[in-house]
Amino acid sequence: MKCNQLTRRDALKTGCATTAALIAPTVIPSSALGNQDTAPPSERVTLAHIGVGGRGSFLLNLTQQQGHGIQSVAVADCYKQRRDSAADLIEGKPYADFREILDRHDIDGVIIATPDHWHVPIAIMAARAGKSTYVEKPLGLTIEQTLLCRRVFLEEKRVFQYGTQQREAEHQKFGRQLVLDGKLGELKAIEVKAPDGDRGGSTDAIPVPPDFNYDMWLGPAPMVPYTADRCQPPGTYWIYDQSIGYLAGWGAHPLDIMVWCYQGDQTGPFSIEGTGVIPSDGLYNTVIHWDLTLTMADHVKITFRPGSDSTKFIGSEGSLELTRSSIRANPTELLDKKLPNNDHARNAASHIQEFADSIRNGEQTKSHIVDAMRSDIISHLCDIAVRTGEKLTWDPKQEQLVGGSEKAIGMLHRAMRSPWTL
DSSP, X not given: OOOOBOOHHHHHHHTOSOOGGGSSOXXXXXXXXXXXXXXOGGGOEEXXXXXXXXXXXXXXXXXXXXXXXXXXXXXXXXXXXXXXXXXXXXXXXXXXXXXXXXXXXXXXXXXXXXXXXXXXXXXXXXXXXXXXXXXXXXXXXXXXXXXXXXXXXXXXTOOEEESOGGGGOHHHHHHHHHHHTTTTOSEEEEEEXXXXXXXXXXXXXXXXXXXXOHHHHHTTSOOOOOBTTTTSTTHHHHOTTTOOTHHHHTTHHHHHHHHHHOOGGGSXXXXXXXXXXXXXXXXXXXXXXXXXXXXXXXXXXXXXXXXXXXXXXXXXXXXXXXXXXXXXEESGGGOOSOOOOOOHHHHHHHHHHHHHHHHHHTOOOSSOHHHXXXXXXXXXXXXXXXXXXXOEEEETTTTEESSOOHHHHXXXXXXXXXXXXX
16 A cells, blocks of 8 residues: 555555665675665665656766665656666666655665655655655745755654755855855845746646556646646646745756855845746646745845846945856955855765765755755745735744745645645
């Protein structure tokens, strides 16, 4: 019997959670995992990959480059050809149903690179099954999901790594330290930019491919006709049933750098207001062309607009702009040393290695669940502000909207298609 419901009680009844004895990695012979040229079992971290499409296969390939301390042993995907090919690559086992991976006692952690709407449901089930979890961004489909994910991982004491690989870049670390050390003087404003979404996407129903389990792919999302653009990028990012678009899907990166360098979103109530466009033609219907302003309790003004991926900190004594590949400062003397060239693939590989090392050592990762929650909540508040047209106030201590309308409060939650529940 499989675990569709995500309550701890039902997970225990159906065997989707493990006992305390399963928290530590299982010691089994190396040969039993299909690769004898590996580290001793007591030193090895075994991983499974849930979702091996474009992003998932990128992460899987990087995992294979991390040396003998990590071993990928299983994959799950709704496309048969994808899962079979990926399983052949790692000499592991393919699964059509990810829950069978969570039932295995010999797997320490899972890497989740599914479409957005599956991130938190699978992550919660994994944590309750005793698995540490690497989750590609964004986090939840709602604020409710995001808060529950944080709570479950802290309760279950599982390692969580968010897929915000930019934290591994040396220029990002250096820039963060400049902000934290007060080199910009009193912080006045932050400008955040992320690539915009778009209109389009076919709404014409077509037959589901024969090797594709569309019902499982939709999972908790509404049952709707299959179209050519729904289940592949950019549809997986720009359809509201499945995501909130690039407000979170790409915004997670520069917003993550913001919360990594600045704690103002935790100090007291802050407001969110602004505008955006919700396309009404075609399949894509997440917010585009947004222009949002956050006013923090410490009076720092944060703007969030479309543009190249960047986070700019503006202080009384200078400014600093961080992008995926660069760092710029005014005055330039703030950059008093030459930084190594940035390699995003190498950063992503380091992120995976850190995930495995954290499992092995029982340590918190750089991109932990609390920071993932912080940036994800900001994305959702921006989406709600655009869709309601309201100026919202969020209390980070109570973790609730202050004085929001019934419509705004209702958007903190979304119904899930039966039999999937939170």
